[in-house]
């Protein structure tokens with residue numbers, strides 16, 4: 001480090017003439033009277049500006065081709081309050097120290113990363129939650145006076161470098177440090193850990209897996225009362241193959257597939273009787289029952305496709321009112337697990353669709369499309385939200401023929417996957433003369449998972465019901481047994497097969513899972529089967545729908561069961 005004691009010494013130095021102040025200590029100087037223009041083209045790196053009160057504009061410094069560098073500098077006791085978010089766009093402040101620096105917090109929105117940055121007392125108690133995923137544990141420890149929610153603390157733990165060359169002792173130190181901070185803030189993380197770890201023994205490796213991966217595997221819990229933890233918090237953890245005798249969940253969407261229950265029904269599902277499943281009302285939408293609440297939104301009913309199994313034409317006409325859809329979705333979205341935007345074909349209303357996908361609801365949104373939008377449009381959508389793409393055949397022409405529209409080709413599907421955007425689920429309806437045999441279905445899964453690298457599939461049997469007949473009534477569903485054969489074959493190939501998950505949409509889902517691949521088999525059930533099985537299902541789906549006028553229904557057919565949204569609060 002080169003130290004300058006006088007201004008004369010500094011202005012006559014090589015460092016000044018070469019405009020490179022890397023590793024210079026300027027803390028003895030008063031630079032407050034020099035205009036920002038004199039620093040044009042300079043390099044600031046590991047430079048100590050403590051007490052100098054320097055004034056400069058980062059975008060006038062030397063550009064390194066990727067960002068403007070203010071890394072590892074010390075601005076303690078400087079006044080940088082004149083810098084706006086725009087001045088800090090594409091600026092990296094990693095490792096810099098802003099103790100007692102007058103630095104507008106909103107300016108952080110546009111800086112490159114916040115790793116190793118020190119914020120001083122000026123930030124005491126500030127909620128920096130929205131920056132948590134741009135900080136690491138070291139930054140957290142450097143700034144014990146900042147405040148973070150328990151879920152942000154978890155985020156920091158999970159994005160921290162815990163690769164194999166980091167010692168387990170260091171990871172445990174990080175975990176304990178985070179628990180201390182959470183406890184000081186009276187957060188939920190340490191309470192949750194206390195509860196879990198006093199109910200069951202965790203090895204060191206399991207502790208790491210709990211905090212850094214969110215997984216609670218193969219544990220025996222006798223009584224586990226999670227009612228004080230909210231939905232958003234618990235959503236960060238997954239119970240896998242655990243055994244519960246009595247468990248109380250505050251809300252749904254904890255992955256409890258493959259877990260085992262014994263005598264737990266009364267404790268878990270206190271308000272529901274088997275015969276009341278079709279009377280969904282305010283109480284149930286907001287109840288403490290483990291439902292997976294799924295909303296299907298018909299953005300519009302028009303479609304450019306002509307699928308012979310389409311039921312849209314049988315739904316009663318209603319006016320299209322996007323503003324009401326948007327407003328009503330906002331009211332109910334905190335209570336939902338999943339929002340599928342479909343139609344008709346939702347991409348025909350692309351501006352409205354984008355508005356939804358850009359909104360704060362987008363973490364729950366999936367778009368269901370026939371993939372007839374042009375490739376660039378689909379790629380932009382997939383950058384924002386997961387897509388469910390209708391794909392009824394492996395052959396492009398055959399698929400187009402079934403859909404009645406020109407859809408994304410296999411080649412473009414491959415490009416889309418190679419862009420590594422949000423997940424894509426391929427959805428196929430299986431009917432006679434389409435995907436109608438065990439071998440055809442297995443070939444479909446093999447081709448798309450191995451060649452196109454798609455991991456998620458939803459296969460459903462063609463369904464005929466009295467409310468909404470098919471447009472071509474000569475189409476025949478496949479025998480349900482074909483799915484049983486496929487599932488059996490997958491089980492033999494090492495897939496884990498879930499317990500059936502029953503839905504108020506009159507279907508059951510069986511999920512086959514191996515590594516990253518998830519294949520959901522959706523089979524329609526009779527009302528009688530649903531009534532007797534739904535209650536015993538460990539995880540149950542509650543299917544709501546919204547029509548193009550923004551009306552909410554407690555079912556999919558919408559002939560009954562309208563929910564009065566304004567009365568929900």
Ligand code: SF4
Pocket residue numbers: 303304305306307309310311312343344345370390403
């Ligand atoms: S793509 Fe969907 S909405 Fe369009 S015709 Fe086919 S089934 Fe109906």
